[in-house]
Each structure stands twice: as structure tokens, then as C-alpha cells.
Amino acid sequence: MSDVLIKVSDVSKEYRRGKIPVPVLKNINLSVAQGDFLALMGPSGSGKTTLLNLLGGLDQPTSGNVEIAGQCINKLSSSTLATWRSKSVGFIFQFYNLLPILTAQKNVELPLLLTRLSGAQRKYRANTALEIVGLAERASHRPSELSGGQQQRVAIARALVSDPALLVCDEPTGDLDRESANTILSLLQLLNRDYGKTIIMVTHDPKAAKYAKRSLYMDKGCLLAGSQILAAGDEVTS
Numbered sequence: 001m002s003d004v005l006i007k008v009s010d011v012s013k014e015y016r017r018g019k020i021p022v023p024v025l026k027n028i029n030l031s032v033a034q035g036d037f038l039a040l041m042g043p044s045g046s047g048k049t050t051l052l053n054l055l056g057g058l059d060q061p062t063s064g065n066v067e068i069a070g071q072c073i074n075k076l077s078s079s080t081l082a083t084w085r086s087k088s089v090g091f092i093f094q095f096y097n098l099l100p101i102l103t104a105q106k107n108v109e110l111p112l113l114l115t116r117l118s119g120a121q122r123k124y125r126a127n128t129a130l131e132i133v134g135l136a137e138r139a140s141h142r143p144s145e146l147s148g149g150q151q152q153r154v155a156i157a158r159a160l161v162s163d164p165a166l167l168v169c170d171e172p173t174g175d176l177d178r179e180s181a182n183t184i185l186s187l188l189q190l191l192n193r194d195y196g197k198t199i200i201m202v203t204h205d206p207k208a209a210k211y212a213k214r215s216l217y218m219d220k221g222c223l224l225a226g227s228q229i230l231a232a233g234d235e236v237t238s
Contacts, residue, residue: 003033004032004034005198006032007030008029008030008064009064009067010028011025011027011028011029011066012028012062013059023221024050025061026221028222032200034196035198036214037211037214038216039208040052041204041206041215048218054074056085056166057088058085068166090197091170092159093170094171094174096143096154098155100143103142104130104143104146105139105140106126108126108129109122109125110158111158112126112162125161126157127139133154133187134187147180153183153184156188164197167191167199168199168200169201169202171202171203172188173205174203181207
């Protein structure tokens with residue numbers, strides 16, 4: 001078995017509606033090997049995006065631990081977690097979140113602005129990332145001059161520019177037509193296969209999930225293996 005990159009242990013998450021606790025995740029146990037491409041599926045409100053946010057260090061579990069590459073990220077201080085997140089995780093969302101006044105190259109450079117890289121180094125890395133996603137010739141174009149699929153490729157280049165081990169994708173093709181979606185999903189496959197990126201993708205689309213190496217299903221805050229809800233303490237592995 002490949003080295004484990006992600007280990008989720010007895011993770012639960014709840015929010016509060018006034019004084020009433022609202023459980024979102026219930027005793028999740030999950031292992032993801034380095035180099036895996038995992039699709040998380042399930043109905044709206046099943047907890048998929050909440051789990052994705054925990055894996056990316058955007059949220060904290062109510063109980064349990066989230067380990068990435070052997071580091072328990074939910075025990076890091078806010079500043080240390082922010083630094084870890086900027087180096088270790090690339091985020092890809094349904095909506096591209098590109099700044100309209102910036103060129104594709106400048107949008108891709110954004111995650112590097114807090115680093116000590118020089119302007120020339122940032123530009124080189126941004127252009128390299130754009131080349132990987134097939135948009136080197138569009139580096140000087142602004143988002144309004146790009147199609148939806150091209151804007152999502154710019155967003156993927158931005159996620160890649162710091163060379164993270166993990167890419168977390170929340171409905172990355174949800175705003176695209178089928179042809180553009182297939183292009184994006186093929187690109188994610190390439191990043192997984194040729195560049196060794198571990199990818200966790202939330203999707204409602206069974207056709208999108210087929211691009212992943214494996215799929216897991218969530219319902220009412222629980223992971224499902226096949227058609228069976230996992231009992232607390234059971235673990236899903238690669």
C-alpha cells in the first residue's frame with residue numbers, strides 16, 4: 001500500500017443553531033494514500049464540503065483529528081495553519097474566484113505574494129503553471145476575455161503554483177458545459193497521473209466521479225462503503 005497522506009480519525013463536526021447543536025459529520029474515519037484521486041459524492045447537506053474544508057484546513061473538527069503527511073493540522077495555531085495551508089494545499093472551487101482586473105498570470109501569482117520569491121521568480125512559476133494547464137498563450141488575458149473552461153484552468157494553475165501535494169476541489173465542473181467539464185476532469189487526471197498530485201473532489205456528477213480512481217458516498221454526515229453506512233470506528237482506506 002502507498003504511503004498514507006491523509007488520515008482522519010473519529011472526526012465529528014457540529015454547528016450550533018442558537019443553543020441547539022446541529023451535527024454535520026459523525027465519527028468519520030478515512031485514510032487516503034499519496035497519489036490517490038478520490039471523488040466524494042452524496043446529496044446536498046450530506047457533509048461533503050464540510051469534510052473537504054476540514055482536509056484543507058479551512059475549518060476545525062469539533063472532535064477527532066485530521067492528519068496530513070503525519071501532521072495533526074487541527075492542533076496547529078492559526079498562523080501556523082495558514083502557513084501550512086499556503087504551502088500544502090491547492091484549492092479549486094466551482095466558481096473561479098479570479099480577480100477581474102488582473103491578467104491570468106497575475107491571478108496565478110496571487111498565492112506567491114506572501115512568499116519571499118522575487119517578482120521574476122513569481123512570474124516564472126505562474127507561467128510554468130499556466131503552461132501545465134495549456135494556457136501559456138493566454139497569460140496576458142483578463143478573465144472577461146476567457147471562456148468558463150479557460151477561467152477554471154487559470155484557477156487550477158493558481159492552485160498548482162505553490163506545488164502543493166494535495167488538491168481539494170469543490171464541484172470544479174459544476175458551472176461548466178459537458179465539453180469544458182471533460183477538459184477540466186482530464187486535466188485533473190493528468191495532474192494526478194503525471195505530477196503525483198493527491199486529489200479530493202466533491203461532485204454531484206456521476207460522470208465526473210468516473211474520472212477519479214475511486215468514489216466514496218456520504219449521507220447525513222456518515223461515510224458509506226458501497227451501500228452500507230460505516231459504523232463508528234470503521235475506516236475507509238485506499
